[in-house]
Amino acid sequence: MQFLRFADNFMALNEISHAFATSGFNANLITYLTQQLHLPLVEASNTLTNFSGTSSLTPVLGALAADSFAGRFWTIIAGSVFYQVGMVGLVASALLSPLRPPPCRRASGWQLAVLYVSLLCTSLGSGGILPCVVAFGADQFEEQRREKQQGGGAAAEADVAAAAERRRRYFNLFFLTVGSAMLLALTVVVYIQENVGWGGGSGSRPSPWYPLYVKLKPGGSPFTRLVQVAAAAFKKRNAAMPEDLGMLYQDVELDKLISSNGRLRHTNQLTRHVLRPGGDRDAGDITLSGHPNLWRLSTVHRVEELKSLVRLLPIWSAGIMLAAAGSHNYTFAVMQARTLDRHVAGRLNIPPATISIFSTTSTLITLALYDRAFVPLARRVTGLQSGVTYFQRIGIGLAIAIVSLATTALVETKRRAAAAEHGLLDKPSAIVPLSVFWMVPQFAVRGVFSLVGNMEFLYDQAPESMRSSAAALFWLAASLGNYTGTVLVTAVQRATRRRADWLQDNINRGSLDNYYWLVTCIMVLNFGYYLLYFRFYTI
Template sequence: MADVKVQVTGGKEEKMLKGGMKTTPFIFANEISEKLAVVGFAANMITYLTMELHMPLVKAATTLTNFSGAASLTPLFGAFLADAYIGRFWTIAGASFIYTIGMLILTVSAIVPQLRPQPYREATTYQLGVFYVSLLLTAIGAGGIRSCVVAFGAEQFEEGGDGRTGSMRDKKSKTWTFFNWYYFCMGASILLAVTVIVYIQDNIGWGVGLGIPTAAMAISVVSFVAGHKMYRMMDPNESPFTRLIQVIVAAIKKRNVPVIDGGRDLYENDELDKDISVFGKLLHTDQLKFLDKAAVVTEEESEWKGLKPNLWRLSTVHRVEELKSVIRMGPIWAAGILVITASAQQFTFSLQQARTMDRHITNRSTFQIPPGSMSVFTILAMLVTIAVYDRCLIPLARHFTGLPRGISFLYRMGIGFTISILATFVSGVMEVKRRHSATSPSAMTVPISVFWLVPQYSLHGIAEAFTSIGHLEFFYDQSPESMRSTAAALFWMSISMGNYVSSFVVSTVHHLSTGPDQSNWLPNNLNKGKLEYLYWIITVLQVFNLAYYCVCAYFYTYKPVARPRPEDVELAE
């Protein structure tokens, strides 16, 4: 790992320590620009699809959630590249460039008349093709950025990355603070996107509204690369996926070999594992004992002493525990999916609710709030919650729990799940009030203020501050150290699955609720539908999900790590 560089100046060795706070502006600039670009479009994408490309509402909603799902699935590929081949720095840099190209094509498609449909006609196959290519490139770019930027930023603070000596507690505290402020900066960029960028798109034009985040993305690429001499960079090792498969194969081959209770005499090789256990070797656990067979030394393999083993037949305890850690994380990972499904409705049906309501700030005001800007209340609630949590709740909770992060990430996620249930239930109640306020089913504008939607948007923001950051902390802390890009990819994969589940639920409800007269709960005119039923279905699903999560959290076993001696870390550096 290259985080300490030694220069010889005037016959004296001068250590130039890398990492620390000085690197955060460059890292945050890249993340802010990416969020400015993706949210600046995604927050108003339902408007672009329905008003500019003339898609039906349900098709536009599923297109949006499918795109969000794809953009959150590509981090798996980005994580594989980063961990196994090119490292996190070059993955982020290359992905940012690809993202910029995708945004450039999207901006051009919004400007050139031939790439936009005629009035009152749906887009042609060619026009949709150009649009989808731009989305594909941004999804690929997002995969490289999202899988690496969190782990890359957090490792700037690990093990004294800022060059100061300090306790492990202090270093961990800095890492958890980084997570909070990473999410805060991300939220601030989203706030800018859903206000300024969305307003420009609705009132000046899509060319300018997309061109600004495109330019910001291009500048961030230059900024991020310019800071490369200051970063701590972990060299890529062998593919973590290969190691996991090797353990499975070795365990299957030895399925008939007995394992001694307590894991005694299982294979250990510190030299073999040194590059993937720099900051601590995983200790043996009694769970998933079948996998321990991969580390049992047979009579034939005992003759390999001093030689590198065939890893498809014999794995070390550390590598077996890597796989166990990933498997143990699975149930907690799955619990986060439905929260994303609930949150996804803000950018589809909640936005359409806002479009039908009185969006004037006051009775005398001529200014109307763009529907896509309603998510500003989600972001404000999230930012306030993060700030209060980081500055007030963490120090208070730390006094009682002794944990650097205040409360465990499992408790934090559980709080978020509970608030998300309340947010979705309130969304259904507000839809009933909105529809009953309509003067007629065909009315374009309902005489009720759009500010009635503020509670549901705000509750989703508070839930996200607890759930998403807790989820991110969980993946980073509980994943093996050599798989942290993969862990970040798992976080985004849960978002991907949440969006796909949203598409499935919406499509299923739309299909099953369609009557003989073709009426359904989710028509283009919400005044003629039953949108609240969709919200309440998701509410009930989340109640069952919370019960499932509580069981998983109760039985969850934290990964056991043997911390190395400080001198060992210095040698590794």
């Protein structure tokens, strides 16, 4: 067990270095695009959200590779290499004068192409790291739980519960360590970029502790299995369900590689009208070689795999709008902070992108206090060992996000009023006599309830052979959320530019607060949708 912890610590270091490099660059990328490459605000914002969306979409490819043939460890290694190549390209783009435009001139197509290719490499690298590193760490605890479970008896049940509790704490600890790296990046890296130059950066590196890791074998492409189940269900849509459920098709040897924790049992959900495991055998269900034709005949375990994913999709989809609402933390919020008084202790002038430090600090405090303070108090009320379920944790996070957005709108209203009061509406580069610390509440109330709750929910509810794919769903929601943010910004700009343009390059003349209120209303509807489906969800 000590060796497992030792090995897992080094995998955590790999993710910490990845988070350090990513956060430091992403937080200030809007400044680089607008101040160094001279792109308009809306174009720069959409470029950043599209990049974030792509970075969150590539984990789907990484998860497919990990679950299909490569395994999680080697997918992380490959992702680290791609990420390092991308970081080298970004450093070159920032340092080499041919790759940077002259002062006050927009970057050329060639210069933007170099930047975009480098960003694509970092996105591909993140695609190998993000969906696998959390599940890979949890695998170390899963192996312990499996060994304890085989012992049987009351002691074994207690050990299994203890292993599950350690896994739950692992999710909190993982995000705590990554958050610490982000905190350091938002101070050190951003400061270097603003005051020294844009060449500073850091890449992630693969961990050499290969022999110490628990490496579960990939069970073949999960998406192929899902398509096979759907095809078989369609072909047998008119077949009658047998009264004796023992007649449903089972194949222990066939499912062995994808069911080491035990095969899933038949449930009645989605069975009557949608998905049916094989019952009576038809001609063509068994090939001439004696093996089942998986495009016509599915085992109960494989059908239940697909059911598990279908059940969690509505809960998962609520996170898309949550990601869309937060997709402009590194764009509009940074531009707001640039217009405010950023002095600390009289002389120190903090970079605009460092405002995100308050969100990271809030996250770290929440994670540090969650197990020590919140869980014991909630346990007294609910009687649950975990204090609250991950469903309740996600719901709390969605409600907090609504409060955060409303606070953001109110602060922007106050900022624009201060600019108007001091005659600065037509001076977008002037500093409004209002402290940047007015923006602290909108970042501080975010917390991590939805973040950790969503990841834990997806890992726990997904079949064991599809946990990398389930982790990829977390990042897919982030990807779709960022793309939704791009669509929303574009739609708002087109709808308002003929009258009172909400999203102008000069944010003092725009109505950014109206945009925030619009997103707040959408989030309220999203919260209602989550509560409606949560009421009918069955584990």
